[in-house]
Amino acid sequence: MDKLTHTDWVVELREVCKSFNVGKPNNIEILHNINLQLARGDFCAVMGPSGSGKSTLLNIIGLLDRPTSGQLAINGEDTTQLDDHALTRLRGHAIGFVFQHHHLLSAFTALENVIMPMMGSNGFCTAEMTAHAKSLLDSVDLLPMCHQASGSMSGGQQQRVAVARALAMNPTLLLADEPTGNLDTKSADAVFELLRRVSTEQGTSVLFVTHNPQLAARCDKTIQVVDGRVV
């Protein structure tokens, strides 16, 4: 297989397979020979029925899981040979996550939730981090609520905080796994527009998993995952 050296791609997958061993001889292959490239600023919808492998694909691209075979590069860096520590560091600096459920840390305020990724990377909190977190919360119209406990916010507000948190490290790639799935239409639209704006203004590449064809239609491109294959 050729070496992955194409630095123009934010994400590049080549012949990626993922299988789970559920006891011999039952090897279940979830993803089959996935090839995918995402350029800077791409806003790509990922669609497909439940169980088709969308979340597994996102976990692999998000460096939370390793492919069984094939190659994956993030910002031109081949991740195949990286150890767990290096993968974690790369994930922290290059990738932001927004989940279907907001998954905010309930022990922290909205502002602190946004500061967390930066503090985790640096070890301590600095005034610059706080200012950056506030500007992110301002961009999602939640600055007045920044000191509020995350648990006391509405679902839409929590998801916007989650988006702000995902952007805290200025990632080149944002992975959104059905971020609007639990929201009403108005909140879902607001979150989608927020992601769209981030992609346009900051050049962040976004992989947006959704079951909503209307939202998918508003993305730059759409990939369909069916039975572990991109079609």
Place this chain on the structure above:
Amino acid sequence: MSAHPVSSEQGIAPWIPFEWLVALRFLREGQVQTLFIIGGVAIGVGVIVFMSALLSGLQANFVKRVLTGQAHIQLLPPKEISRVLPLGAHNVLQNSIVQAPLQRTKSIDQWQSLEAQILKLPEINVVSPNVSGSALVVRGEASRAISVLGVDPNLYFQIVPMPEKIVHGNANMTVNDILIGTELAIDLGLSVGDKLRVSAANGNANTFLVSGIFDLGNKAANSRTTFIPLRAAQSLLGLVGGVTSLDMTVRDVYAAEAVAQKISAQTGMQADSWIKTNEQFFTAVNAQTTANTAIRMFVGLSVAFGIASVLVVSVIQKSREIGILRAMGVTRGQILRIFLLQGGLLGFGGSLVGSLLGFAGLVIWQQAEKNPDGSVMFAMKLEPSLILIALVLASVTGLIASFAPALRAARLDPVVAIRG
């Protein structure tokens, strides 16, 4: 309004490390769970602190009572032994029966140089040369066998504080003064200022003036023991210029046996420590210490298991948060430290409260348990070192106990953890 001391309107305080912040917040979020385990640790540490202070006070009191009437080490002349003397040209024994010799009262050879030699040892506090022997006192038709102890009051009273034991008169000892016990005073109808004739077995006799009557806290000792000046005793017992023992105190009473062996090795004399002469007592003290150590160990173990079980539950409860943190780029090492810190903090917090509980227990115990005369049963002191040791040990126990749950948290697969 700040939500927490480590938070501010500006965000998070810049001095607090990431792992500390998350550990503290997780513990705060645990609320009842955290309070319960801190309570559990506190009770365990409180019991340890209370028991340690109680037993060390009790032992110190026992030791004080034992040592208040005797020297830490007594140097005695070697026992007389029978030597089998071979007779005849071919070393043939003429008599196979060897009789044990009589142990006569005799002086320690060159005791002044021995005294000087012993005083040079850094472990030694005071050395007092004494003369002791038996005598008879007669008053009217009553007579009593007594034990005469000739002492230099300036030295001996530093070993046995006789002035504290005087109940009538004083502890002054001029040439012909004698101190007698309360029982002897009753038996012979003596009071301070009375004269008493003391006769030794060798035929020497002298008349002494009762200057003080003491109570050693032991009826037998009060009926037999008497104190006279060293020179008077030397004259009475026919040991002019000699002494029968060198009594001494050491700086560390528990090192007395080791020091005694050292002196014995250096001088070739018989040196008996209080530990050797009170072997039964010391065995009892050691048994008590062993029992206390065992109890402390088991309480410590229960504290460790308590912390570990709470953190195991916490890891399960926080698995989603752990997954989120991992997704944010938080390393396994940071997750490990977050949970280790929680264990350490639980141990530290619990031991802090426990030390206060132990201290309160001691105060209450001292108020509740008193002697019939209203005085404190025995002095108990809560040593700062005990608190410090409890804090350090409980924190380390918490750290060790949290290692397995922390490792489990660090090894969590973020995908599985986020999925919950």
